[in-house]
Amino acid sequence: MNVGDLTQHASPVLAAISGSGILQLALYIAVLIALVKPLGWVMARVLEGRTGEAPLGLGRLLGWVEHGTYRLCGIATEGAGAGRRGVEMRWTTYAAGILIFNAIGFVAVYALQRLQGALPGNPAAIAPVEPGSAFNTAVSFVTNTNWQGYGGETTMSYLTQMLGLGVQNFLSAGTGIAVLAALLRGLARRSSATIGNCWIDLTRVTLYILLPLSMVLAVALVSQGVVQTFRGPAKVALMTPLSYAEPLKNAAGETLKNSDGSDQSVAVTVREQVIPLGPAASQIAIKQLGTNGGGFFNTNSAHPLENPTALSNFLQVLAILLIPAALCWTFGEMVRDRRQGWALLAAMLVIFTPLLAATYVFEARGNPAVVSLGVETGEGRGGDGGNMEGKEARFGVANSALWAAATTAASNGSVNAMHDSFTPLGGLIPMWLMQLGEVVFGGVGSGLYGMLMFVIVGVFVAGLMVGRAPEYLGKKIEPFEMKMAMVCVLVPCALTLVGTAVAVLVPEGNTTSNPGPHAFSQILYAFSSAGNNNGSAFAGLSANTPFYNLSLGLAMWFSRFWIIVPVLAVAGSLAAKRVSPATSGTLPTHTPVFVLMLVAVVVIVGALTFVPALALGPVAEHLQLVAK
Amino acid sequence: MFDLSAVVLFFTCLGLTFALVRVCAWLQPQDTPSIKDPASNATIPETYR
Numbered sequence: 001m002n003v004g005d006l007t008q009h010a011s012p013v014l015a016a017i018s019g020s021g022i023l024q025l026a027l028y029i030a031v032l033i034a035l036v037k038p039l040g041w042v043m044a045r046v047l048e049g050r051t052g053e054a055p056l057g058l059g060r061l062l063g064w065v066e067h068g069t070y071r072l073c074g075i076a077t078e079g080a081g082a083g084r085r086g087v088e089m090r091w092t093t094y095a096a097g098i099l100i101f102n103a104i105g106f107v108a109v110y111a112l113q114r115l116q117g118a119l120p121g122n123p124a125a126i127a128p129v130e131p132g133s134a135f136n137t138a139v140s141f142v143t144n145t146n147w148q149g150y151g152g153e154t155t156m157s158y159l160t161q162m163l164g165l166g167v168q169n170f171l172s173a174g175t176g177i178a179v180l181a182a183l184l185r186g187l188a189r190r191s192s193a194t195i196g197n198c199w200i201d202l203t204r205v206t207l208y209i210l211l212p213l214s215m216v217l218a219v220a221l222v223s224q225g226v227v228q229t230f231r232g233p234a235k236v237a238l239m240t241p242l243s244y245a246e247p248l249k250n251a252a253g254e255t256l257k258n259s260d261g262s263d264q265s266v267a268v269t270v271r272e273q274v275i276p277l278g279p280a281a282s283q284i285a286i287k288q289l290g291t292n293g294g295g296f297f298n299t300n301s302a303h304p305l306e307n308p309t310a311l312s313n314f315l316q317v318l319a320i321l322l323i324p325a326a327l328c329w330t331f332g333e334m335v336r337d338r339r340q341g342w343a344l345l346a347a348m349l350v351i352f353t354p355l356l357a358a359t360y361v362f363e364a365r366g367n368p369a370v371v372s373l374g375v376e377t378g379e380g381r382g383g384d385g386g387n388m389e390g391k392e393a394r395f396g397v398a399n400s401a402l403w404a405a406a407t408t409a410a411s412n413g414s415v416n417a418m419h420d421s422f423t424p425l426g427g428l429i430p431m432w433l434m435q436l437g438e439v440v441f442g443g444v445g446s447g448l449y450g451m452l453m454f455v456i457v458g459v460f461v462a463g464l465m466v467g468r469a470p471e472y473l474g475k476k477i478e479p480f481e482m483k484m485a486m487v488c489v490l491v492p493c494a495l496t497l498v499g500t501a502v503a504v505l506v507p508e509g510n511t512t513s514n515p516g517p518h519a520f521s522q523i524l525y526a527f528s529s530a531g532n533n534n535g536s537a538f539a540g541l542s543a544n545t546p547f548y549n550l551s552l553g554l555a556m557w558f559s560r561f562w563i564i565v566p567v568l569a570v571a572g573s574l575a576a577k578r579v580s581p582a583t584s585g586t587l588p589t590h591t592p593v594f595v596l597m598l599v600a601v602v603v604i605v606g607a608l609t610f611v612p613a614l615a616l617g618p619v620a621e622h623l624q625l626v627a628k
Numbered sequence: 629m630f631d632l633s634a635v636v637l638f639f640t641c642l643g644l645t646f647a648l649v650r651v652c653a654w655l656q657p658q659d660t661p662s663i664k665d666p667a668s669n670a671t672i673p674e675t676y677r
């Protein structure tokens with residue numbers, strides 16, 4: 001560690017960060033942008049039903065599986081071969097299909113958890129999950145949130161992990177993309193009563209997009225050492241036996257005392273360790289690609305068997321934003337104006353990149369209380385890498401900051417470092433990224449349809465400013481679309497703030513590990529995560545309690561489906577409209593001006609709604625730290 | 629929490645969401661002219677919109 005002189009550097013910010021850290025972040029964004037077009041092109045073909053054009057012969061390879069699925073499930077189709085299409089649905093029918101599909105998912109995941117003790121695939125003989133936790137987990141995985149109030153390796157059998165949680169990772173992600181496909185058809189179609197067929201969309205998205213990508217990523221992760229086995233936990237001899245004094249207790253659990261009043265204890269030497277294993281790689285691949293985030297192991301992607309190397313870390317964090325970013329290109333392709341897709345991607349990057357950089361800087365500078373003692377921690381100045389508390393040495397500050405920003409921008413929720421140990425301002429940014437409504441990339445499908453709701457608000461505001469009737473892609477934006485868009489914007493905000501307020505007020509909410517502003521941050525983070533379907537955990541909050549299982553479960557359900565329903569209503573409404581020809585008075589929505597306008601709408605709504613709450617938590621904690 | 633209460637709670641949430649579908653459909657203006665089904669290119673009768 002280098003004890004440096006802060007005054008030697010003109011800029012403490014630049015002095016704290018390192019060249020390799022900046023290079024890693026820049027490389028990540030460059031690779032992400034490079035993959036947007038090829039994957040976006042494939043997804044557009046799939047969502048438009050042109051699966052015969054899918055690359056690598058996937059159309060022919062998987063076509064029989066697709067059509068067999070239709071026959072097996074009794075899904076009515078028209079036409080033949082690659083041109084086969086589903087019977088069209090109105091938006092209300094589409095919404096009912098999505099709700100019923102996810103209700104079945106809930107029942108299946110709940111039943112698997114409750115019955116796992118009597119089912120196969122349970123080599124560690126794990127007991128059934130408690131009903132409250134099972135309810136919370138089933139809602140969590142059905143809604144693509146993947147909030148986990150339990151430890152995976154000690155709570156879930158292999159069968160529950162694979163058949164319940166792993167399958168839901170695919171299906172909840174498929175639901176998000178299917179709803180987006182319906183909205184894009186609503187924008188693209190003219191005078192149509194229908195927006196597609198939800199069963200066909202769910203089948204195609206899962207079969208042609210999620211499954212192939214997951215298989216490729218799972219194999220790549222196995223090559224890096226991510227575990228994939230059906231063997232039970234392994235016992236290994238410790239290289240250095242561990243000795244400690246274990247207190248002796250009576251039947252009532254009280255520690256026995258010696259005659260001198262000291263505790264009675266017995267010396268224990270531990271010579272072996274139990275290492276949990278399991279089919280992790282296959283679940284991790286889809287958990288990242290589908291922006292799910294639920295870890296196979298309790299410590300999620302910080303676990304060495306879930307994310308062992310720098311390369312596995314890069315592949316996983318790339319997978320997190322890959323589909324949400326590529327869907328922007330898919331959007332442009334489907335509405336026959338690629339500039340519109342690039343504009344939305346640009347808006348996301350304009351918000352994401354500075355917040356990523358700020359997270360990195362806050363963490364690289366280290367803990368202000370430590371720095372104030374004259375201890376140099378900034379990694380750019382030869383320190384030990386900034387605030388390394390709760391971070392993995394193999395990832396360092398830059399990759400931990402990247403992961404935190406990417407997973408909270410997307411609705412992923414996995415962690416490779418403990419966000420509870422971030423500096424107050426470093427932890428504020430992931431929290432705020434969730435509170436922005438998960439529209440900066442966001443979940444697969446859900447991020448883009450959320451952003452399109454902000455677009456509707458944006459064109460409406462712009463219309464008010466210039467005195468013209470608002471329209472988007474030639475479709476008039478009328479009061480009905482605005483009402484639906486506002487429901488989408490306000491529901492997550494209300495769930496987050498009301499949930500936090502209730503948790504702070506009632507005694508059952510007081511399960512935090514710290515007092516003061518940090519405790520408030522832990523609660524606010526939990527409801528921001530559940531209320532925006534992220535699933536990220538701050539750590540520190542004991543959330544596997546009846547109160548949190550219930551309240552967070554309700555927040556997750558309503559933040560998912562009370563947005564999907566109005567989005568589909570907008571899709572149905574827009575599909576029925578005619579397209580107005582563009583005139584000199586039409587607001588162009590592909591220009592930098594509109595991109596900045598959209599960014600302003602997202603940021604202002606997020607700031608106005610959550611700054612007071614953030615001031616009570618991370619901002620107050622930061623001020624306490626620097627005042628010491 | 630018991631199994632029955634968890635299941636009842638879930639189906640209550642599901643019911644409320646179906647109710648939202650009905651409310652949104654009720655709020656949607658019904659004066660859209662000449663809606664066509666892209667599959668058959670036929671005009672959809674008012675009663676089925």
